[in-house]
Amino acid sequence: MPSRPFPANPSSLTPRPPSFLTKTRVLFLALTISASLVILASIIYFLYHLWHSLVHRAKTIPFDSSAPLKLQRFSYKELKNASNDFDASNVIGKGGSGTVFRGILRSGKLIAIKRLDALSLQTEREFQNELQILGGLRSPFLVTLLGYCVEKNNRILVYEYMPNKSLQESLFGDGVSSLSWERRFEVILDVTRALEFLHLGCDPPVIHGDIKPSNVLLDFDYRAKISDFGLSRIKVEGEFGVDMFSQDLGKSQELWKSQELSGNLTAETPTVSTPVESSAHEVDFALALQASSSSKNSRSCYYNAKALNLNSVNYNANIATESDVIRSGGNNAKGKEVSIVDFGGDGWNHKFVPYDDEPPCSIDHSKELNSNNTSSPVDEALDAKQWGKDWWWRQDGSGELCSKDYVMEWIGSQICPSTNPDWDEGKKTIQEKVEGEEHSTALDELEEGNEPHLQGFGFKHSDKVFEKKESRWRRNCKKKPRKMQEWWREEHLAEISKKKGSSSSSKLKSLETKWKKGFKIPHFDLGRRFYFRRRKNFAEQSQNECDENGEFSFRRGWKKNKNNHSVGSDMWSGDLFSRELSSTTSMRGTLCYVAPEYGGCGYLMEKADIYSLGVLILVIVSGRRPLHVLASPMKLEKANLISWCRQLAQAGNVLELVDEKLKDEYNKDQASLCINLAITCLQKMPELRPDIGEIVRILRGEMDLPPLPFEFSPSPPSKLYSRSRRKHKVTD
Ligand SMILES: Nc1ncnc2c1ncn2[C@@H]1O[C@H](COP(=O)(O)OP(=O)(O)OP(=O)(O)O)[C@@H](O)[C@H]1O
Numbered sequence: 001m002p003s004r005p006f007p008a009n010p011s012s013l014t015p016r017p018p019s020f021l022t023k024t025r026v027l028f029l030a031l032t033i034s035a036s037l038v039i040l041a042s043i044i045y046f047l048y049h050l051w052h053s054l055v056h057r058a059k060t061i062p063f064d065s066s067a068p069l070k071l072q073r074f075s076y077k078e079l080k081n082a083s084n085d086f087d088a089s090n091v092i093g094k095g096g097s098g099t100v101f102r103g104i105l106r107s108g109k110l111i112a113i114k115r116l117d118a119l120s121l122q123t124e125r126e127f128q129n130e131l132q133i134l135g136g137l138r139s140p141f142l143v144t145l146l147g148y149c150v151e152k153n154n155r156i157l158v159y160e161y162m163p164n165k166s167l168q169e170s171l172f173g174d175g176v177s178s179l180s181w182e183r184r185f186e187v188i189l190d191v192t193r194a195l196e197f198l199h200l201g202c203d204p205p206v207i208h209g210d211i212k213p214s215n216v217l218l219d220f221d222y223r224a225k226i227s228d229f230g231l232s233r234i235k236v237e238g239e240f241g242v243d244m245f246s247q248d249l250g251k252s253q254e255l256w257k258s259q260e261l262s263g264n265l266t267a268e269t270p271t272v273s274t275p276v277e278s279s280a281h282e283v284d285f286a287l288a289l290q291a292s293s294s295s296k297n298s299r300s301c302y303y304n305a306k307a308l309n310l311n312s313v314n315y316n317a318n319i320a321t322e323s324d325v326i327r328s329g330g331n332n333a334k335g336k337e338v339s340i341v342d343f344g345g346d347g348w349n350h351k352f353v354p355y356d357d358e359p360p361c362s363i364d365h366s367k368e369l370n371s372n373n374t375s376s377p378v379d380e381a382l383d384a385k386q387w388g389k390d391w392w393w394r395q396d397g398s399g400e401l402c403s404k405d406y407v408m409e410w411i412g413s414q415i416c417p418s419t420n421p422d423w424d425e426g427k428k429t430i431q432e433k434v435e436g437e438e439h440s441t442a443l444d445e446l447e448e449g450n451e452p453h454l455q456g457f458g459f460k461h462s463d464k465v466f467e468k469k470e471s472r473w474r475r476n477c478k479k480k481p482r483k484m485q486e487w488w489r490e491e492h493l494a495e496i497s498k499k500k501g502s503s504s505s506s507k508l509k510s511l512e513t514k515w516k517k518g519f520k521i522p523h524f525d526l527g528r529r530f531y532f533r534r535r536k537n538f539a540e541q542s543q544n545e546c547d548e549n550g551e552f553s554f555r556r557g558w559k560k561n562k563n564n565h566s567v568g569s570d571m572w573s574g575d576l577f578s579r580e581l582s583s584t585t586s587m588r589g590t591l592c593y594v595a596p597e598y599g600g601c602g603y604l605m606e607k608a609d610i611y612s613l614g615v616l617i618l619v620i621v622s623g624r625r626p627l628h629v630l631a632s633p634m635k636l637e638k639a640n641l642i643s644w645c646r647q648l649a650q651a652g653n654v655l656e657l658v659d660e661k662l663k664d665e666y667n668k669d670q671a672s673l674c675i676n677l678a679i680t681c682l683q684k685m686p687e688l689r690p691d692i693g694e695i696v697r698i699l700r701g702e703m704d705l706p707p708l709p710f711e712f713s714p715s716p717p718s719k720l721y722s723r724s725r726r727k728h729k730v731t732d
Contacts, residue, residue, distance in 0.1 A: 072147030614681025
């Protein structure tokens with residue numbers, strides 16, 4: 001008998017209610033639809049990004065600083081031959097960082113060869129900047145960097161040759177054949193196009209950082225091209241303009257520390273094929289500089305550059321105080337010592353010892369870097385990064401003292417009747433004015449004790465003629481506060497004495513004696529780039545050495561150039577001044593061209609270039625230097641180009657600023673447009689300055705000039721109006 005089938009689970013036999021089936025179906029459908037929607041959205045998102053990046057790329061040049069265009073590597077011999085053994089007759093210019101020679105390659109191509117001065121951290125930094133930034137850019141408005149040479153301590157850059165040299169020569173050179181208005185206007189247009197390319201055409205944007213006449217070179221047809229990217233920045237991280245040199249500092253410092261911890265700071269120096277292939281070396285230089293500037297108590301910093309991964313340069317970046325070296329007997333170092341910064345002895349000696357001549361030495365900078373060991377590694381990394389951003393203008397732990405103020409004070413002191421033949425005319429008013437103000441009378445005070453030195457500094461022209469006036473002036477000056485001198489005395493001597501201790505007390509004494517006698521603070525070449533940097537042989541550099549070929553660079557300190565071919569050096573250089581500044585805070589840029597917000601205390605942004613452009617435009621239009629106090633008789637109010645321009649604008653007569661050499665042969669509309677544009681670029685608040693896109697459009701006549709800032713305006717609007725306008729502009 002067939003067995004009855006086992007009844008299935010009664011529940012399975014129960015037919016599912018239709019509602020359940022529907023629910024499942026709906027759920028399945030919903031899931032499918034949402035999944036497809038997600039997939040679709042992802043595809044759209046991906047496509048959008050692809051499209052966006054393609055469109056963006058089409059507009060800007062993707063700028064990868066680590067992968068510059070192919071540059072030719074020249075051998076030293078090749079360049080030596082090209083320049084006839086770097087013959088003096090081939091010198092075409094001399095800047096703060098090196099000498100420029102004319103050269104001819106075997107192919108017959110003319111080149112400009114810039115041989116950088118003795119290897120130093122600064123030189124190296126500029127060399128790297130030039131290679132990594134200019135080397136990665138090509139534009140008809142930028143001087144083309146053709147190649148480089150790295151051999152032993154030689155750092156050479158090779159550029160396209162610019163037959164008409166720089167705008168500095170054209171405007172202020174010997175036997176100046178005056179630039180016509182058309183050429184001047186073209187130069188202004190070219191410079192703005194160059195900046196347009198850098199700020200808007202490059203991705204990320206590049207900030208030049210040193211726009212001035214000597215960095216505007218002129219080709220055969222007097223078309224202008226921008227050069228010298230030694231101070232340039234690549235704007236990264238959205239908002240901040242970060243130095244190539246310091247942007248990776250945090251990273252590298254972490255790396256460096258971890259290497260140190262793991263005992264891995266060895267002499268096994270990485271071999272790198274080209275300077276541009278390495279991205280770490282500049283960072284380690286920053287470290288080295290930081291250490292040098294922060295090691296308040298160290299008398300020497302031994303630089304051992306591991307990460308200076310230059311071709312044929314193998315050394316360890318590592319830094320130690322002298323005491324560390326002594327303690328370890330000089331045996332710790334596994335790398336090679338490349339340079340020594342000696343804060344002892346006669347002052348701020350900065351000795352760079354050829355790395356290949358020196359024995360290995362001990363390096364242990366960990367104490368300096370890790371002086372506060374309580375912080376976490378993350379904090380340290382952050383600190384390091386922040387530190388990296390600030391190092392340039394923080395020296396010796398002297399806080400945030402803004403060098404600009406000091407410089408400005410000094411400039412104030414330079415506008416002095418002894419050097420200004422025209423002073424007599426407005427003497428009364430000026431005397432009253434100066435007495436009423438806090439202007440330092442440093443120069444006059446200094447002049448008192450050191451008359452013979454004046455000649456060396458270029459005061460000889462006016463000495464005899466104004467002897468009487470001077471003595472009268474000095475009598476007046478005696479009553480005034482010796483602000484700058486006192487400042488120097490307090491800050492500098494105290495600092496030196498602290499640093500050197502008793503061992504150098506005799507030198508300090510002699511310095512103080514000199515001080516009592518009265519130092520001369522000569523004029524320095526305004527318009528030259530300045531850095532604060534420790535200068536070799538502090539005491540040795542007597543003022544008598546100063547000659548009219550000397551140049552002042554805060555980067556280099558004062559230096560005597562026997563073969564100085566650079567023009568515009570009628571503003572003499574200041575040895576003492578450079579030392580004063582070098583020992584306090586740091587700053588970079590070119591005096592009078594550097595934007596106020598960047599006066600040693602801020603980030604370099606596009607608007608800093610705009611400010612420099614404003615100064616440059618005024619210089620081009622007027623044919624005057626921004627600060628013109630010595631070269632020719634003039635009224636005091638004309639000495640400062642910007643304030644003179646402001647006065648003219650208020651009087652509604654800006655065209656008086658136009659170079660007299662042009663006579664009436666210039667386009668008045670263009671000239672007043674340029675001057676008014678410059679005025680808008682020179683506004684103190686960066687956000688009020690137009691951006692480069694607007695400037696180009698204004699110059700092309702495609703956009704109206706914004707209303708002049710009220711302080712420049714002939715008829716200043718009411719405070720209320722001006723305030724609201726400003727507010728409006730800021731919110732724009
Ligand atoms: N490619 C070039 N072709 C022709 N002349 C050049 C070229 N490059 C530089 N020069 C000349 O050499 C001079 C010095 O240039 P360099 O860039 O070394 O210094 P600078 O800009 O005057 O000063 P600093 O480097 O201190 O800012 C220029 O003013 C210019 O006359």
